[in-house]
Amino acid sequence: MYEPITIKDIAKALGLSTSTVSRALRGSYEISAETKKLVVEYAEQFNYRPNPIALSLKERRSRSIAVVVCEIANNYFSQAINGIESVAYNRGYHVIISQSHESYEREIVNVEHLASRSVDGLLVSLSAETNQFDHYKNLHDKGFPIVFFDRITDEIETHKVVADNYQGAYNITKHLINAGYKKIAHLTSAAHLSISVERLEGYKAALRDNKIPFNDLYVKNCNHGGMIYNEQEDAIKSLLNLKDKPDAIFSGGDKLTVSCLAVLNELKVKVPDEVALAGFSNSPLVELMKPGLTVVKQPAFEMGQTATELLIKLIESKRPVTEFEKIVLQTEVFERESSAKKKPNKK
Amino acid sequence: MYEPITIKDIAKALGLSTSTVSRALRGSYEISAETKKLVVEYAEQFNYRPNPIALSLKERRSRSIAVVVCEIANNYFSQAINGIESVAYNRGYHVIISQSHESYEREIVNVEHLASRSVDGLLVSLSAETNQFDHYKNLHDKGFPIVFFDRITDEIETHKVVADNYQGAYNITKHLINAGYKKIAHLTSAAHLSISVERLEGYKAALRDNKIPFNDLYVKNCNHGGMIYNEQEDAIKSLLNLKDKPDAIFSGGDKLTVSCLAVLNELKVKVPDEVALAGFSNSPLVELMKPGLTVVKQPAFEMGQTATELLIKLIESKRPVTEFEKIVLQTEVFERESSAKKKPNKK
DNA sequence: ATCGTTGTCGGCATCGTTTGCGTAAAAAAA
DNA sequence: TTTTTTTACGCAAACGATGCCGACAACGAT
Structure with missing residues (x-):
């Protein structure tokens, strides 16, 4: 052979x-x-x-890193992985990808499998189900290099890279307000996720600063992060069935935003005339949609790059690292028709 | 540590x-x-x-496979990788992903790097630039397991998995014809790619079967497979500037189809009234577009699964394999507004 | 003639694991 | 009691590469 x-x-x-x-x-x-x-x-x-394997055995390192994300068929993550790969490649590292499919169990299995000495470090964005972190804590305590990005946790002290979710949510909510919408609902992922918390806060802050009362009923969680269409469908239907129907929706996730539009189209709800729509998304296709979607976009590629640089710094550090950074990158709002100025007829 | x-x-x-x-x-x-x-x-x-590395050294295998594609931020490939990952995971293999970004040189570097004993086998979809195959031939001749999928080559005899590009192209072209379009242009990737050849053949066959003459000027190649927006823009502009302007475009690639719509929107060309549009795409978002896109969809996930099963069979075979399969999976057409029945006003 | 130096190279252990073979002690058979 | 078998374990080699240490020649210096 x-x-x-x-x-x-x-x-x-x-x-x-x-x-x-x-x-x-x-x-x-x-x-x-x-x-x-x-x-x-x-x-x-x-x-x-x-033989790289013989070298790995000798040098006790594999020159490969793993990235754990929920789904690569998601624009944000595939862009982030592009960033990861570009840096890793230049530094001589392989990239191994594993998907949790938003499942806590799957995430654990993957992480344990990878960390048991087949990779030198981990790049992690948490699954929507994950709210316990022992599997990471154990590794991290032993000195295993981990960097979190996007969906992070405060429970583990290591390098982290995130977008400014608070500001992004604030900006896009404010944009909706400026466009004349007052009854803004918020569709978001699992409540415990860092991104959900921060985006919710940004949303609330924008309402507060504009003297719009916060309404509990206007916030809907999709605990599977947009993986299950029915979840979004139910959430949106119940929003539309409220006696005080919202006139805009701010959605907090890539899949969520898109499937939100799908549901509204399905229900023949006119966007933005009946309900405006804006949300987080990194899809390059949103501008082609009916209507073009107003989105806030994360610097996914740069986030991947930065996270990888930090991870390799951890891996190649001679001494144990105790000072950790949290890097926050700015988002950008792209205004399109889905949040066009509210027409006066519908006061 | x-x-x-x-x-x-x-x-x-x-x-x-x-x-x-x-x-x-x-x-x-x-x-x-x-x-x-x-x-x-x-x-x-x-x-x-x-320690998996020690085991690898002993067993002379790494229990990992690599996939070489042009771009993971492409719906077809991210879906295919999902399929690859699902099978590999169950069989105890890691998946290492590398991107050629449609560059021949980058593809070579990646393949050599990976094959030099850090992976047990290769899953390859060729880059748009690649029209020489020595780097694969050398490996394959030495008995290194390789399976090609999607963009394949006849020059190397091994397992291959493809969609029925001919039939898919035939069907969607016929659909355009049935909808009343007679002057159908074809926008496609680099001419030497297997997918381009097959899709072109299917397109020609559908024209022939419907007694529509084939027009050379109606075929435009984008040699970078949709990576460069200008390429599509130029191609479409030159199509629209023809004295006998086409009334429909059949595009042969995921990125191509979408950016085709983008260009048409940019140029304020009405779809489908001025020019209809239909093409290959695996994006789940095309139905949300303005207008909803008629597409032919490849069974990407299944293709990834099948290719991986074949590859693992190659890897785990005791004796050198000499009988190779070429598996062809069927595509599916989804009709939407972008190819709605041609209005009689514009004869 | 003896010693130290320099230039070249080989022996061996090491990384973590598996496995064929050898062997001590215990048990069974003679 | 002696011989054979069984049980239960250890030794060492192997996978490929590296690096410490030591060997040995040729050379100049004493």
């Missing part, structure tokens, strides 16, 4: 010892020029490549 | 040899029940996990 050449083969063929071959290949000064040449040419000819 | 427990640690702590511990852990019959219990309980208590 497929049997690549090893350093031993070269040694045997050339009547040298493996140590000599090894040193010749890495240009050690204590090997004569002619031996070096001999070895290097032979290696070149037979296309010798050092 | 992070120093996980090894079989040696257990042996030392329990005053046994490593062989005994190893055998106890895997339940060998020649270890007494009490010793087994002792070892297993100790291992459990200290959360022993075998």
